[in-house]
Amino acid sequence: MEQKIGAIKNQALEDIKAAKDSRDVFDLRVKYLGRKSELNDILKDLKNLSVEERKIIGPSANAAKIELEKVFADAEKNIKAKSFDAEAERIDVTIPGKKIEQGHLHPITLIQKEIEDIFTSMGFEIADGPEVETEFYNFDALNMPENHSARDMQDTFWVQGEKVAMRTQTSSVQVRYMEKHKPPFRIIAPGRCFRREATDSTHEHTFYQFEALMAGEDINVGHLKYVAEEFFTRLFHEKVTVRLRPSYFPFTEPSFEFDISCTMCGGKGCSGCKNAGWIELGGAGMVNQNVFVAAGYPRNKYQGFAWGFGLERLAMMKYKIDDIRLFHGGDLRFIKQF
Amino acid sequence: MKAFEVEGVEKNKDDSVLEIKVLPDRAHDALSHIGMAREICALEGRKMKVEASPRLKTSAKNLKIEIQDKKLCPRYIGAIMENIEIKESPEWVKMMLQKLGMNSINNIVDATNYVMLELGQPLHAFDYDKVKSGNIIVRKAKKGEKIKLLDGTEKILSNEGLVIADPEKALAIAGVKGGAAAEININTKAIVLEAANFDYASVRKTRMRHSLPTDAAMRFEKEIDPNLAELAMARVIEIIEMFGGKTVEVADIYPAKIMDWKIKLDLNYVNNLLGENVSVATVKKILTSLGLKASGSGKILAVSVPTFRVDLKTQEDLIEEIGRIYGYEKVKSQAPKVDLKAAEVNSQRLFERKTKNTLLGCGFSEVYNYSFYGERDVEMACLGAVKHLKLENPLNPEQAFLRVSLVPGVLKNIYENLKNFKDFRIFENGRTYEKSGEALPDEKRMLAGVVVIENQKDGAFYEAKGCVDTMLKNLGVGSYSFETKSAANDLWHAGRSAEIKVNQKIIGCVGEINPQVLEDFGISKRVACFEFDLEILQKNATSVKTYKAISKYPAITRDISMISQNKIKVAEILKNIQKNGGALIQEVELFDIFQRENKNSFAFHIKFGADRTLESQEVDDSMQKIISALEKDLGVEVRK
Numbered sequence: 001m002e003q004k005i006g007a008i009k010n011q012a013l014e015d016i017k018a019a020k021d022s023r024d025v026f027d028l029r030v031k032y033l034g035r036k037s038e039l040n041d042i043l044k045d046l047k048n049l050s051v052e053e054r055k056i057i058g059p060s061a062n063a064a065k066i067e068l069e070k071v072f073a074d075a076e077k078n079i080k081a082k083s084f085d086a087e088a089e090r091i092d093v094t095i096p097g098k099k100i101e102q103g104h105l106h107p108i109t110l111i112q113k114e115i116e117d118i119f120t121s122m123g124f125e126i127a128d129g130p131e132v133e134t135e136f137y138n139f140d141a142l143n144m145p146e147n148h149s150a151r152d153m154q155d156t157f158w159v160q161g162e163k164v165a166m167r168t169q170t171s172s173v174q175v176r177y178m179e180k181h182k183p184p185f186r187i188i189a190p191g192r193c194f195r196r197e198a199t200d201s202t203h204e205h206t207f208y209q210f211e212a213l214m215a216g217e218d219i220n221v222g223h224l225k226y227v228a229e230e231f232f233t234r235l236f237h238e239k240v241t242v243r244l245r246p247s248y249f250p251f252t253e254p255s256f257e258f259d260i261s262c263t264m265c266g267g268k269g270c271s272g273c274k275n276a277g278w279i280e281l282g283g284a285g286m287v288n289q290n291v292f293v294a295a296g297y298p299r300n301k302y303q304g305f306a307w308g309f310g311l312e313r314l315a316m317m318k319y320k321i322d323d324i325r326l327f328h329g330g331d332l333r334f335i336k337q338f
Numbered sequence: 339m340k341a342f343e344v345e346g347v348e349k350n351k352d353d354s355v356l357e358i359k360v361l362p363d364r365a366h367d368a369l370s371h372i373g374m375a376r377e378i379c380a381l382e383g384r385k386m387k388v389e390a391s392p393r394l395k396t397s398a399k400n401l402k403i404e405i406q407d408k409k410l411c412p413r414y415i416g417a418i419m420e421n422i423e424i425k426e427s428p429e430w431v432k433m434m435l436q437k438l439g440m441n442s443i444n445n446i447v448d449a450t451n452y453v454m455l456e457l458g459q460p461l462h463a464f465d466y467d468k469v470k471s472g473n474i475i476v477r478k479a480k481k482g483e484k485i486k487l488l489d490g491t492e493k494i495l496s497n498e499g500l501v502i503a504d505p506e507k508a509l510a511i512a513g514v515k516g517g518a519a520a521e522i523n524i525n526t527k528a529i530v531l532e533a534a535n536f537d538y539a540s541v542r543k544t545r546m547r548h549s550l551p552t553d554a555a556m557r558f559e560k561e562i563d564p565n566l567a568e569l570a571m572a573r574v575i576e577i578i579e580m581f582g583g584k585t586v587e588v589a590d591i592y593p594a595k596i597m598d599w600k601i602k603l604d605l606n607y608v609n610n611l612l613g614e615n616v617s618v619a620t621v622k623k624i625l626t627s628l629g630l631k632a633s634g635s636g637k638i639l640a641v642s643v644p645t646f647r648v649d650l651k652t653q654e655d656l657i658e659e660i661g662r663i664y665g666y667e668k669v670k671s672q673a674p675k676v677d678l679k680a681a682e683v684n685s686q687r688l689f690e691r692k693t694k695n696t697l698l699g700c701g702f703s704e705v706y707n708y709s710f711y712g713e714r715d716v717e718m719a720c721l722g723a724v725k726h727l728k729l730e731n732p733l734n735p736e737q738a739f740l741r742v743s744l745v746p747g748v749l750k751n752i753y754e755n756l757k758n759f760k761d762f763r764i765f766e767n768g769r770t771y772e773k774s775g776e777a778l779p780d781e782k783r784m785l786a787g788v789v790v791i792e793n794q795k796d797g798a799f800y801e802a803k804g805c806v807d808t809m810l811k812n813l814g815v816g817s818y819s820f821e822t823k824s825a826a827n828d829l830w831h832a833g834r835s836a837e838i839k840v841n842q843k844i845i846g847c848v849g850e851i852n853p854q855v856l857e858d859f860g861i862s863k864r865v866a867c868f869e870f871d872l873e874i875l876q877k878n879a880t881s882v883k884t885y886k887a888i889s890k891y892p893a894i895t896r897d898i899s900m901i902s903q904n905k906i907k908v909a910e911i912l913k914n915i916q917k918n919g920g921a922l923i924q925e926v927e928l929f930d931i932f933q934r935e936n937k938n939s940f941a942f943h944i945k946f947g948a949d950r951t952l953e954s955q956e957v958d959d960s961m962q963k964i965i966s967a968l969e970k971d972l973g974v975e976v977r978k
Contacts, residue, residue, distance in 0.1 A: 103698035103763065106706050113691070123676070126684040131709065131769055132727075132740070132779050147539035158730035159740070164778060166709070166729075184676060192709070192769075196731060205733060206708050214674065221661070222613030222672035229671055244669075245339055246662040248361035254611075254658035256666065286611055289654060300653075303611055330705040330751035332759055 001042070001057050008038050009064045016075050025079060029072045039065055107338045108208055108327060111315040112190050115210055118234045119188045122227070124212070127189045129173035131166065132159060138167050141175040141294035142251040155196035157205075166194035169308055170211035171251055174287075177213070178295030183302045184216035190311065201323045208311035215287065215304030221254070224284060224305035228258070235314070236263045243278055252285020252306060263317065279317070282309035340662050341377050342368065350437050363649045365560035370458030373646075380627040380663065394572045398589035401530070405591050406477040410500050411512065413535040413564040413592040415571045416474050418466055420528045421584040422446065431577075440553075446522055446529060449577045451553075459533060459562065459570035460554035462502075462510060464520035466528035470504035474530065476512060477503055485511060486518040499544035500536060513541040513558040514550050528586075531578075533571035535564040563645045564596050598631075598642050601656060605637040608657050614669050616660060624663045625656070686783070689813075689876045690767060693785060696812040700805045702763040702787055707747030709769065712736035715746040718858040720828035725773050740771040740779070744786035745829060745867060749851065749859045752790055756861065760792040763805070767872070783872040790865055798866035799834050799850050806838065806848050806868050814880040816840065819909070820848070828852055834866075840878045846870035891951050893924060896961055899941035900974040910972060911940060918967040919960050922946045 012032040019025050032039060042061050046054055116126055129137070135146070144151050157166040173189035190210035197203055214227065225242050232240035240263065244256040258281050262273035269275040284307035289299050312324050319338070326334045342364070346357040360368045367373040372388075379386040394415070401418050405411050426432070427448040435442050438455055442448050450461035466472065479485075479495035485508045486492050493511070495501065500512035510516040513536035522529065538561040545555035568590070575585055609615055621639070625632040630650075631642040643650045650656060661669075694704065712735050716722055724742045732738035741747065744766050751764055765787035774780040789802040803820065810818055820836040835849020848868040856865060900911075908928055915926050923946060930941035944964070946957050965976045 101701035101761070101763075103700065103702040103765075104704065105694060105698060106704040108706060109694065109704060116687070120681050123679055123681050125682045126687055128684070128686065130778055130781050132771055132781060134777055147542050157732070159779075160728040160730045162727070162779070186676070194709070196733060198733065205737075216674070216676065218610060219674060220611055220613030220672075221666065221669045223674040225669060226671040226673050242671075244666040245343070246341060246658070246666070248363040253652070253654040254661050286654070289652065300607075328706055328708055330707060330747075330754060330764075332703055332755050332762060332764070335703045335705060 001053070002060055005039070005042065005057075005060050005064050008032065009068065012068050013071060016071055019075055019079070021083075022076060022079055025072055025076045032068055033065065033072070039068075104336050104338050106327075106335060107315045107319055107321070108311055110338055111311055111318060112208070112210070114235060115190065115231075115311070115314075116188065118231055119212070122186075122230065124186045124188050124214075127173050127177045127187045128191065129167070129170070129176050129189060131192055131194075132164050133167040133172045134164055137172040137175055138165055138169070141291065142171055143288050143290040143294075144250045148250065157194050157196050168195055169193055170209040171306065171308055173211055174213055174251075174291065174306065175295045178215075178292070178297065183297075183304065186212075186214040188212045199325060201325065204312070204324050204328070206328060207324075209282075209308045210311060211306065211308050213287070213304060213306045215292075215302050217302060219286075219303045219305055221286065221305070224286075224307070227305075228260075228284075228307070232260050236318075238263060238266075241267070244284070247283060247285075249283050249285055251288050251291050252283075253288045255283065255285035258282050258284040258307060258309070281313060282307060284308075339667070340381055340665065342374075353437060355437050362560060365557065366562050366648045367458060367646045369557060369560070370454075371456050373458055376629060380624075380629075383623075383627055394568050394575075394588060394590070396588045396590045398587050400472050401474070401587050401589045402472065403474045403589050403591050404476065405593075406475065407500065408593055410478075410537040410540045411476045411534060412537075412594060412596075413567050413590075414474070414476055415533040415567050415588065415590045415592075417531040417533075417571060417575060417588040418472070418528065418586040419531060419575070419578055419583040420466075420586050421582055422527055422529055422578075423582060424522065424524050424526050428581075444522065445581050446526070446578065449574055449581070450531070452577065453570050453574045454553065454557070457566060457570050457573060458557060459566045460513070460557050461570060461574055462516055462532040462554075463522055464502075464509055464516075464530040464532070465522050465526045466530050467526070468520040469509065469530055470506045472530075473504050474532075475503045475505065476500060476534075479508065479511075483508060487511075488516050488518055488521055490518070493548050496544075496547060498540070499547070500540060502532065511544060511548070511550070512536050514545050514548070514555045515552050529583075531571065531574060533567040533574070535562060535567050538562075561648050563648055564592065565645045596645050598644055601641045601643060601650070601653060603632070603639040603641050603653055603656050605639065607653060608660055611654070611657050612661050612664075612669060613672055614664070616664055620664065621660055624660050627663070628659055630656075630659075686872075686876070689879070690783070690872060692881075693809065693813060693872065693875070694765075694767060696809045697763075697765050697787060697805070700763065700808055702765040702805070705748065705751050705764055705766050707741075707744070707751070707766055707768065708737060709741055709771070710737040711739055711741055711746050713739065715739075715750075719743065719746040719749070719855060720852070721746070723827070727771055727773060727779055742770050742772050743829075743869070744768055744770065744784050745851070745869065746859075748786050748788050748867070749855070749861065749865075752788060752865060753860045756790070756863070759790075761790065763787065763789050785870045785872050785875070786867065787869075788865055788867045790863060794864055797834075797850075798864055799848070802848050802866035802868055803836070806846075810838070813875065814882070815845070815875070815878050816880070818845065818878075823847060823849060829855055830867075845874050845878055889947055889949065891947065891949065893945050893947035894952055894954075894957050895943050895945045896957065897929075897941060897943055898961070898964065898976060899930070899939065900968060900976045902938050902940070902972065902974040903936060904973065906938070906972055906974065908940065911942075911968065911974070914968055914971055915942065915944065915964050918964045919944065919946075920963075922948055922952070922956070922960055 015028055046058055154168040156168050170189045170191050177187055188210050193209050194206055197205055199205055228242045241261045243259040247255045247257040249255040259278040260281055261267040262277055262279050264270050264272040267277040269277045273279050287304040287306050292302055293299050342358045342360055344356050345359050348355045376386055401416050403414050403416050405414055424444050427442055427445045431448050431452050432442045440451055446463050450463055454460050478497055479499050479501045481497040483495045484492055501508040502510040502512050507519050509520045536558050538559045541555055542559035605618060622632045629644050632639045634640050716739055721743055727740040729738055748764055748766055767785050770782045770784050771779045789798045791798050791801055818838055818840045821839055823835040823837050831850035831852050837844045838846045850864055850866050912926055925945040927943045929943055932939035968974050968976055
């Protein structure tokens, strides 16, 4: 019997050498290890043998089965490995990949989203207002009555035949919002503004601002500094300090020019900040009580801070853009870089 | 850092000229040497030594001054001086004017300008012999009244503005510019000097009306202290007397004298607004250094403001003075203590972002165009029928109209970008403006996209439509349909544009742009475009998503192809299949179109499925129903 097992095994080992593909291996496996195979018959028949015979034949048959299992498995693996020729299929991996067209958002959209997200995380609401504004919201309510010289500070596009203008600042959203809400509140109002000035690499008649307005019973200059520092530190991912210089705006009193420490040199002075260590960003101040009164609040009940910064300036700093005209140029060679 | 900023220093011989930016609220006092000196003393904590000004002695006999509108002219001082000899100014006057960028004209005119620069009060001198009967009348101009100015130009006056006149004629536009009628020249022997005060708003209106931004007007319109006129008159007389002039008489009409005013200042408010703890002593010291008087010792001070600080009217004005001199750099950052509250969501913004992100995924890049375009754009884009709003004062004719559509802008973007790209997709999200009949125009938040493809055979329309489909599905717009544009305006290709409708209401459109329009915009390719009003789109969209269980049973797909002789729309075939195939149909997909002569060939995959294993027979039955219905209802020939 033992001889028979050896013969089966040897025959199988001989046959497998001739196997050319998986199908051959499969057939041989069925032939030698399948339910109807000789080896299986021997194993099935063990129970009919004497204890002594079983002790000899059993292990021998099992060993042959295990050996053949392994041989067939190896043969299968070998055949699979040879089934394709990697070398013949070699490709040039340095050829560019298939072009996948992806869209690009405008850099102002990107910076605006960043700003909105930072302020939203501090609990500021995002408010919007019309781009064509009445004289009331754009001027009068902001303490700039008709024939006030402060109106000269902003060259205005007027709309023919209507008593309306292209808004010169996002501050026009202030009173619109305040008419519908009572302090305490905190909002930002980003959007498109217009001033009638000739366009060059640093000036645009159409530009983007974001207004911040926080009002309550005790909001002070220190709060303005804190919120601004918090925001700019988040935006530029580094510690930014804020400097206030006295200024004049009709809608704030006191009023400030607003600078931040240069993000390129950290305030030491570099070409980016013209060696000043500071970068001028925009106007800010404590809300003029006349503005609160225009919004229908009692005089001196509330205090608040407000500011208006240009989005282009921030985008230009962040992306190192040197010409403001690119923003409205519609040139995909520009847009596709963002 | 505490007051005005020096913008430049210019060396001028042995002297230095500082260019200082004076803010508009301080132009009334700081646009002068004396005002600047006062400011510097306050900042450095020094006391200013002022030489006592000569007192003005009034004595009027022949000089009669009549102010008809005392609101617009609160004060008028006139002085007659004789023994005048018109000649060049002495060197010290000429040097000063030259350094400050003013032309020297003659000794009298120069003296008035010199005092204006020194004290901030504009002055004027008339030739006394040309003032009829020596009478000065301050009155409103007559409608259509003409005046010839010193520079030789003639202005037609409005009856709103003030003039200085004699009984016969206007001599000057009050506070703005002198007239030629009483001009000083080489023959002048006697003069009438004017040191007056005019209403700022009126001066501003007048100088704007006549486009005369003179030194005098720019100062008067910042609201000058009426008490300054007296100081300036005394000073100019002093100088002209140095030139040999003799003062004959002085008249001062000043019906309502302005006195120092008081402001109650609450120290608690000072510190609450600044967020600092400034002591009473410091506050008092700062106010005193600025020439103000602060009395009281408790938390409430009575502050007396001298008339030259016209800008200081409220507590906040005083707090600004305290803050800037105290130093804003000393104010510490402090976190506001507020109630924890989630910000109100701006749903419009979220929707805009979602829309943009979808388009981004479809390969669209975002552009920003101006809100304005020109008449030519309106004509080329066939938008002439829409009543446009126009700018009163455009920068140029190309930027004169407020856009009513984003399409002209993106067409211009296509023209430009075709120089560098062959295949591209662009979108813009911006506002359009139309007349509304209300106070404000109708502002719409619009979305426009364009598809430019290199291979023109495929037709850009279906590409654009595919993008619209993806976008609408992603935005959760329910059941919408594309229908042939009913009244296509000429911007769109009449045969290749569709309206997108939800419940019979139009929510947007997609189509090729009229080839004629494209040609006008210089675009040589066919281009497809879509346009939506985001507000309408948002109303028809939902962000609610509900999971539908994935069927455990396999679906069965059958193909069907047919030939139609007549112009049947695919939408009709789809509808017919859906209707007759019954509830088992899960999806019908067009996978092939073939056109030859007048025949169209269509092929569809029809997917059947149910919450059980389908029998082959029921699918066959359903197919049979579909086929016979198609042949009967639509007259197509189904290939078997």
